Amino acid sequence: MTSTESLIDRRQLAYIASQAADARLNVELETEGMTLNIGPQHPATHGTLRIIAHLDGEQVVWAEPSCGYMHRGYEKLTEVRTYPQVTSLVNRIDWLGSFANEVPFILAAEKLMGVEAPPRAQWIRTILFELSRIANVSLFLGDLGVQLGAITPVFMAFRDREHVLNLIEATTGGRFHPNFDRIGGLKDDLPAGFIDETRAVMKTMRNFCTEIEDLLFGNEIFQSRTRGIGVIPKDIAMQYGMSGANARASGIDWDLRRDQSLPMAWDKVEWKVWTHPDGDSFARCWIRLQEVREATLIVDQLLDNIPTGPIMAKVPRIIKVPEGEAWVSTENPLGEMGYYVVSKGDLGPFRTKIRSASFNNISIVPWILKGVYVPDIITILASLYFILGDIDR
Amino acid sequence: MSSTDTPIAEIPGDTLRERIVDDLRTKIGADLVDSLVKPGDDVWVRVSTDAWRRTGVALREMGFEYFCFLSAIDWMPSPFGKGEDDPTAPPTERDDTVKQGYAGGATRMQVLARLVHPALHVGINIKCDVSDSEPVVESWVSVFAGANWHEREAHEMFGIGFAGHPDLRNMYLPTEFEGHPLRKDFPLLARMVKPWPGIVDVEPMPGGSADEEGDAE
DSSP: OHHHHHHHHHHHHHHHHHHHHHHHHHHHHHTTOEEEEEOSBOGGGSSBOEEEEEEETTEEEEEEEEOOTTOOOHHHHHTTSOHHHHHHHHTTTSTTSHHHHHHHHHHHHHHHHTOOOOHHHHHHHHHHHHHHHHHHHHHHHHHHHHHTTOOHHHHHHHHHHHHHHHHHHHHHSOSSOOOOEETTEESSOOOTTHHHHHHHHHHHHHHHHHHHIIIIITOHHHHHHHTTSSOOOHHHHHHTTOOTHHHHTTTOOOOHHHHSOOSSSGGGSOOOOOOOSSOSHHHHHHHHHHHHHHHHHHHHHHHHTOOOSOSBOOOOSSOOOOSEEEEEEEEETTEEEEEEEEEOSSSSOSEEEEEOHHHHHHTTHHHHTTTOBHHHHHHHHHHHOOOHHHHHO | OOTTSOGGGGSOOOHHHHHHHHHHHHHHGGGEEEEEEETTTEEEEEEOGGGHHHHHHHHHHTTOOEEEEEEEEEOSOOTTTTSOSOTTSOOOOOOOOOOOOTTOOSSSEEEEEEEEETTTTEEEEEEEEEOSSSOEEEOOTTTOTTHHHHHHHHHHHHOOEEETOSOOOOSSSOTTOOSOTTSTTSOOHHHHHSOOTTSSOOOOOTTSOTTOSSOOO
């Protein structure tokens, strides 16, 4: 009896001594801090973003993203290509929603040429645009779980996203890089059976959203890891040029699909722009979940009455765009994606400024990571949602 | 092309966008050098280099709170064309007259930024000349925090300095990299070595006639 007691005492003493040693060590370290490299290869970076975080204990003193591991110089490359050749480049900016990248560039070129795609092409463009959004954001919803240590959602996301990719592949011939949009219309018409198939897939995607909502958004751990974490106030979001779901999660009621007139079919259907007042990680994730749902409803409505007619306007075989400057941006899956195209009446653009959503959305990272705890870095980055190709271009 | 000789002026006006230009003119006065309103489309203004930051402040006060992007344009035509030349042949003579775009200009380099009014859903493109001898403009970081990265990018790609920027480190390129890749006189080396075969893309498709219309490629 006594021998066990003394054993426990000795253990306790040893434990206390080791704790005291640790504490002394911590006191010594506290003044120095520690620099932690997250990435370039890290599951939370969707590519190769490196974040240099300077830590004081568990808190971030400052953090600085280091970009450029995937810079491909598309702005320079557009200057040596013809207009129709640029779509194959810009396809690869946000590689999860490729078709959506092509649309604003083509619209800018059409604006300069004074060409408008026929109604049928506009509707099919809008359908494919929303399908890209669903494919892109549904992967975000699955990936979100992985960042928090839940493995199941990502398998569900890959399972259901495959159906959407099949639809895109059936129409365009490419799962990831469609290269399908043309100045004046589209390359091809919809394949046979597309409408029925898409309706079924949209139902599947709505079920997927409900599943994710039950599994993830109602989860207590998920809520405690995201609620009140990484709050971005409205004015800060504006200053940094945050767009898309990140802006709407900060209470900014702004959606380029609704708030500008483009030759697309969004104004022909009924849908809702979701906003959230909180501005935290949870709000950003929640908005995206609602947007996938809303996108499936948009597609469903568009399928009901696709106009008949040609899919290509009359454009010359060799495309020369008249001199001028044009800016067109659309509400892409990641936020506002725009092209400032300068034409000199040549075969290709004189200068293209590619304004990608993630570049602005990620430039807030040094501000938002200040003072957060290490595990929250990952959830905040995940909720800001970026694609590396969209930052570096 | 200056704002006076564009055919766009014939289209009926756009009171909202014209009012924005007038409001800006009352705020910054003669520093608003030139402007162009494309009705129902967009606005371009050019301000003097010294008033660059003041324009940002004035526009923010007018409600243009959303910072869209900041970049630059090099108006010099590329001495290398589109890289279609044979590298072994003697270089082709090219027209090298610098010709600015909307809202005019006097220098080869121009800074270009875009701000958006989130309530009116109207954007404005702001340009300013950057002199060749001293390519520096004031930084917008203290006006729009988001300009930080955009100015770093413009500095690296065009060699334009931003006075008052906290840290103009390179974003993409190595620190010791020489040159500014998006300047027109910076050669695209891949094209110097091997000309792009796709620049003349007019061969008829097999089985199709060459003059058919409606085919974009």
